[in-house]
Amino acid sequence: MLTTKELIITLSASTLLLGILSGCSTNNVKYGDAKAVETVTADFGSTDLQTTxxxxxxxxxxxxxxxxxxxxxxxxxxxxxxxxxxxxDTKAITDKIRIKLLKSGQVRFLADKSNLGDVKDERDFTEAATANRVNQPMEDAEYIITGNVRSIKKANDDIKDVYYNVSMELVNPQNGEILWADEKEIRKVTSKPSLGW
Structure with a gap:
């Protein structure tokens, strides 16, 4: 059985230890520059998304x-x-490109597969609200933009090398002719950490 003095010392030490441990686990969250170069890993990151x-x-x-x-x-x-x-997240790539193209004022975008359901729902709602209005057909796109992201990863005992290639094409959907194509190449090299890859 603990004496009162020993009990007080034990409780004080426990309280102090809990205070220290809870202080150590506090996260220090701060805002960073969204445009700053991100080099945490060799994986495809925010800088790669933005530059692409x-x-x-x-x-x-x-x-x-x-x-x-x-x-x-x-x-x-x-x-x-x-x-x-x-x-x-390739949707993040297409969203960023769409936003930049729309901000340029040089193109108009039509709904893509991911939001055509919402467009149809809105059209059905509008048609029901104005029942005597003639249903207008949806417009066809003059161009479609498609793309691929590929990578090659190599590693040895000392370094890891990752190569990314993001390619896109502008296609005429009526005849399938490729009218424009370009690519963005990214290479990242990392040194081997002390505990492996």
Whole structure:
């Protein structure tokens, strides 16, 4: 059985220890620069997403099919296929490109597969609200944009080398002609950490 003095010392030490441990587990959250270069790992990251979208958007805007048109062409952006060994949010790539192209004022976008259901629901709702209105057909896209992300990963005892290739194409959906294509290449090299890859 503990004496009162021993009990007080034990409780004080426990309280002090809990205070220290809870202080150690507090997260220090702070905002970082969203545009800063991110080099935490060799995986596809935020910097890769931003530079890829910037590069491919600029290239597309300089193509004659976008710059020489009398009207803003109607474009549908398809899913970019992830053909890599890792999870890459390709929807984030297409969203960023879509936003940049729309901000340029040089193209108009039509709904893609991911939001066509919402468009149909809205059309059905509008048609029901105005029953005597004639149902108008949806417009066809003048161009579709498709793409792929590929990677090659190599490693030895000292380094890991990861190469990414993001390629995109502007296609005429009526005849399948590829009108524009470009790519963004990224290479990341990391030194072997002390505890393996």
């Amino acid at each position: 979208a910037e590069s491919l958007t600029q290239s597309l805007l300089e193509s004659r099919y976008i710059t020489k048109g009398q009207n803003q062409p109607k474009v549908r952006l398809r899913t970019v296929n992830n053909l890599t060994y890792e999870h890459i």
